[in-house]
Amino acid sequence: MSSKIAILGASGYTGAELVRLIATHPQMEIVALSGERKAGMAMGDVFPHLRHLDLPGLVKIEDIDFSGVDLAFCALPHATSQAVIKELPRDLKIVDLSADFRLRDPAEYEKWYGQPHAAVEMQKEAVYGLTEFYRDAIRSARLVAGTGCNAAAGQYAIRPLIEAGVIDLDEIILDLKNGVSGAGRSLKENLLHAELSGGAYPYSAGGKHRHLGEFDQEFSALAGRPVLVQFTPHLAPFNRGILATAYVKGAPEAVHEALAARYASERFLEVLPFGALPSTRSVGGSNFVHIGVSGDRIPGRATVAVALDNLCKGSSGQAMQNANLMLGYDETEGLMLAPVFP
Ligand SMILES: NC(=O)C1=CN([C@@H]2O[C@H](COP(=O)(O)OP(=O)(O)OC[C@H]3O[C@@H](n4cnc5c(N)ncnc54)[C@H](OP(=O)(O)O)[C@@H]3O)[C@@H](O)[C@H]2O)C=CC1
Numbered sequence: 529m530s531s532k533i534a535i536l537g538a539s540g541y542t543g544a545e546l547v548r549l550i551a552t553h554p555q556m557e558i559v560a561l562s563g564e565r566k567a568g569m570a571m572g573d574v575f576p577h578l579r580h581l582d583l584p585g586l587v588k589i590e591d592i593d594f595s596g597v598d599l600a601f602c603a604l605p606h607a608t609s610q611a612v613i614k615e616l617p618r619d620l621k622i623v624d625l626s627a628d629f630r631l632r633d634p635a636e637y638e639k640w641y642g643q644p645h646a647a648v649e650m651q652k653e654a655v656y657g658l659t660e661f662y663r664d665a666i667r668s669a670r671l672v673a674g675t676g677c678n679a680a681a682g683q684y685a686i687r688p689l690i691e692a693g694v695i696d697l698d699e700i701i702l703d704l705k706n707g708v709s710g711a712g713r714s715l716k717e718n719l720l721h722a723e724l725s726g727g728a729y730p731y732s733a734g735g736k737h738r739h740l741g742e743f744d745q746e747f748s749a750l751a752g753r754p755v756l757v758q759f760t761p762h763l764a765p766f767n768r769g770i771l772a773t774a775y776v777k778g779a780p781e782a783v784h785e786a787l788a789a790r791y792a793s794e795r796f797l798e799v800l801p802f803g804a805l806p807s808t809r810s811v812g813g814s815n816f817v818h819i820g821v822s823g824d825r826i827p828g829r830a831t832v833a834v835a836l837d838n839l840c841k842g843s844s845g846q847a848m849q850n851a852n853l854m855l856g857y858d859e860t861e862g863l864m865l866a867p868v869f870p
């Protein structure tokens with residue numbers, strides 16, 4: 529029997545990506561789609577690339593009847609998400625793509641997001657959605673919090689190295705380039721083609737990016753002591769994709785071995801042969817992640833690079849993978865699309 533799915537925020541980038549993926553899922557049926565400014569419109573009019581699909585029209589969230597819905601994907605802006613989710617039926621399974629339920633500690637949430645959480649009890653109940661590291665808890669969760677897309681890329685590079693004890697925990701530098709769709713579909717001056725194309729720039733430097741809250745929470749729990757990463761993201765002139773590059777102090781071969789061993793049985797995580805490095809081009813439009821390691825002319829230093837698609841494995845693909853687990857389906861269902869190349 530198929531599961532009935534609602535997508536809240538279907539008129540945004542991650543919502544549309546969920547529709548694209550679910551269209552190939554044999555056991556998921558979309559029964560409701562929400563938009564806010566776009567409520568009342570047909571999905572194919574908002575997103576012509578989805579015109580061929582037979583989909584419900586966009587409605588406001590308050591007009592959705594959740595009684596027949598098995599699982600809701602919530603692809604709404606930060607803060608809006610918690611206000612909406614706390615009013616949804618308690619037996620509804622939810623995969624939230626926003627940042628609202630990623631941080632377990634309410635004080636940490638307030639520190640990084642500048643306001644108190646409006647649903648603290650649910651914040652504590654939520655399971656962190658980095659599938660390969662929380663699989664068992666996700667299977668039985670009611671509410672799963674999708675990770676930040678930068679946070680996913682950085683964790684795929686670094687977590688196994690902390691687990692295996694092969695790097696100096698006080699010398700981790702993470703540099704990251706991410707494409708413009710990471711900022712969502714709303715109009716912003718710095719995202720205008722004239723100001724973005726042909727250039728790139730860092731932002732939230734100096735330890736200010738909110739995904740540091742996720743790195744702090746996850747890396748420190750793994751290490752059993754505080755681990756602080758130096759992290760700067762850059763906005764780059766491509767549509768989709770994240771390229772995260774970690775500079776670590778540790779033997780390069782041991783770093784490669786730790787990643788290869790940890791991800792050997794993971795369907796979506798591909799560790800390249802030693803010395804080969806990944807490209808966003810090779811994973812675009814897919815749920816696959818490519819990970820590469822090289823040594824350095826400075827002995828005992830390694831570079832780890834991770835490429836993934838922010839709209840797929842960085843958000844909607846990860847959300848689908850988690851929904852598959854929550855609904856008892858094969859984890860890869862609807863997600864085996866090959867990357868689009870070039
Ligand atoms: N883009 C990415 O790569 C990633 C995004 N995320 C997170 O996922 C969530 C969705 O992101 P994204 O799809 O990029 O965002 P978009 O800005 O593209 O879409 C936002 C969606 O939310 C709806 N919406 C906006 N305000 C309200 C409101 N007050 N009430 C109800 N609905 C509202 C919009 O409807 P309408 O347009 O009709 O007004 C739209 O459907 C965000 O929390 C984001 O941080 C997480 C990881 C990666």
Ligand SMILES: CC(=O)N[C@@H](CCC(=O)OP(=O)(O)O)C(=O)O
Binds near residue numbers: 625627676677
């Ligand atoms: C290009 C761009 O602005 N990218 C976003 C990341 C998007 C993401 O992961 O989203 P959350 O907002 O859900 O944390 C950023 O770095 O802030």
